[in-house]
Amino acid sequence: MILSDSRILEEIEKGTIKIEPYDRQCLGSNSYDVHLGKHLATYREHILDAKKHNEIEVFEIPDDGFVLYPHIFYLGVTEEYTETHAHVPFLEGKSSTGRLGIDIHATAGKGDVGFCGHWTLEISVKQPVKVYKGMPVGQLIYFPVEGEIEIKYNQKKNAKYSGQPDRPVESMMWKNKF
Numbered sequence: 001m002i003l004s005d006s007r008i009l010e011e012i013e014k015g016t017i018k019i020e021p022y023d024r025q026c027l028g029s030n031s032y033d034v035h036l037g038k039h040l041a042t043y044r045e046h047i048l049d050a051k052k053h054n055e056i057e058v059f060e061i062p063d064d065g066f067v068l069y070p071h072i073f074y075l076g077v078t079e080e081y082t083e084t085h086a087h088v089p090f091l092e093g094k095s096s097t098g099r100l101g102i103d104i105h106a107t108a109g110k111g112d113v114g115f116c117g118h119w120t121l122e123i124s125v126k127q128p129v130k131v132y133k134g135m136p137v138g139q140l141i142y143f144p145v146e147g148e149i150e151i152k153y154n155q156k157k158n159a160k161y162s163g164q165p166d167r168p169v170e171s172m173m174w175k176n177k178f
């Protein structure tokens, strides 16, 4: 089951879903449109190492847009800060974004109950494409959860991406023990 527009509105009123900034126009029949924040980032090194802290270079998208290229992997961020306290939020692309050859996540679309923060986007493109800050880029959908959650994401000690700021956040895989 996915929450409908009226159910998303009810949860916003209850405070179990928070979306800031919020605009009623962005609420679809069963999703909420999120927008590209003003910062993008790329990794400093060409060869990444899953055991190491790979650092990123953050830069601002100029007012007249920024061209993304297929051979470069970008991290982006949603303009929206969200909190989801009782449902599982999923970040999906928009069809209009997909039709421009833009993927907004590499493998992780699922969020966690209790996630609070801006969403980091894992962006790759099929052909060069100019993007703009504030453009609609994805949509959040919400699934009800079966059963009690023992520990919500924002209560977990080792949650790596809790409270993400309005800038892209690099992989914290290096914090995993393996």
Ligand SMILES: Nc1ccn([C@H]2C[C@H](O)[C@@H](COP(=O)(O)OP(=O)(O)OP(=O)(O)O)O2)c(=O)n1
Pocket: 091, 105, 108, 109, 110, 111, 112, 113, 115, 118, 119, 120, 121, 122, 153, 158, 159, 160, 161, 164
């Ligand atoms: N494209 C995405 C997908 C998820 N998230 C956020 C919402 C999730 O609640 C949080 C953690 O996502 P995962 O559980 O997939 O991440 P990890 O398992 O790598 O991290 P952790 O060990 O902290 O759970 O990151 C994000 O910012 N951007």
